[in-house]
Amino acid sequence: MIPVVGICGASNSGKTTLVEKLLPELNRRGLKVGVLKHHGHGGPVATPAEWQGKDSDRLIKAGARRVALSHSGGVWLEAPGLAGAGPRAVAARLMAGMDLAIAEGFKTAAIPKIEVVAPGQKPLLPTGGKLLALARRGGAGTEEGLPVLDADDPTALADFLLAAVKPVTPPPEPAKLFLDGQELPMNAFVATILSGMLRGFVASLKGSGEADKIEVRLG
Known part of the structure; x- marks a missing residue:
């Protein structure tokens, strides 16, 4: 419903x-x-x-x-x-x-x-x-x-x-960004935009499936 x-x-x-x-x-x-x-x-x-x-x-x-x-x-x-x-x-x-x-x-x-x-x-x-x-x-x-x-x-x-009022599909969690193990604070709008960009990019890759958690490591 x-x-x-x-x-x-x-x-x-x-x-x-x-x-x-x-x-x-x-x-x-x-x-x-x-x-x-x-x-x-x-x-x-x-x-x-x-x-x-x-x-x-x-x-x-x-x-x-x-x-x-x-x-x-x-x-x-x-x-x-x-x-x-x-x-x-x-x-x-x-x-x-x-x-x-x-x-x-x-x-x-x-x-x-x-x-x-x-x-x-x-x-x-x-x-x-x-x-x-x-x-x-x-x-x-x-x-x-x-x-x-x-x-x-x-x-x-x-x-x-x-x-x-709980929606049918709970919205995805906003992204969190860590620099050398320390979380970089982001407002809700920026975190949601980053989450959407990453999820959209990963979804376009072959073999990505429907992952619940995405990790990106640089360094």
């Missing part, structure tokens, strides 16, 4: 902005992340002109469970059978191969979630699932008995999220 974590909050609270900041950090840690976005306004979702009210509707009415339209900007999927399904069900059906799914919106869904709170606003504290934390710009400390995360600190957000 693909782990699903929600990023919820009131309209214009900064949900999408937070997810945009979080995704690159999770990718740097070696995770494949899918995003489910809740369309909570009712009615059809805006799609390309080739998609709306034309062949897709005819094919769905004829009995197709799903219809995908490939166009220059990507692929749009219409799946009426999943209408009203919760984020876990949608992720299980459509997010195969992902290590983690982020559900933006879905504030009442029975999933663990972080609520994004706009400056000067009070949290909604949605019920359903487990509210893990609040996220505010410059946030710190606690509020309503919950930890408050800094919405502008994607590294801390990723640390908190991965500690609370």
Whole structure:
């Protein structure tokens, strides 16, 4: 089962902005992340002109469970059978191969979630699932008995999220560099980049297999 974590909050609270900041950090840690976005306004979702009210509707009415339209900007999927399904069900059906799914919106869904709170606003504290934390710009400390995360600190957000919701495939350990037996301190970003470079290089070599530990010795 693909782990699903929600990023919820009131309209214009900064949900999408937070997810945009979080995704690159999770990718740097070696995770494949899918995003489910809740369309909570009712009615059809805006799609390309080739998609709306034309062949897709005819094919769905004829009995197709799903219809995908490939166009220059990507692929749009219409799946009426999943209408009203919760984020876990949608992720299980459509997010195969992902290590983690982020559900933006879905504030009442029975999933663990972080609520994004706009400056000067009070949290909604949605019920359903487990509210893990609040996220505010410059946030710190606690509020309503919950930890408050800094919405502008994607590294801390990723640390908190991965500690609370375990991905399918744990991200690889960051690299450690030793000079004459002494570890050279590196920040998390540099260590992750070095780890990715070494793992990518070794993976390109014949006979490398899938090693759990890589050692490089110079000198």
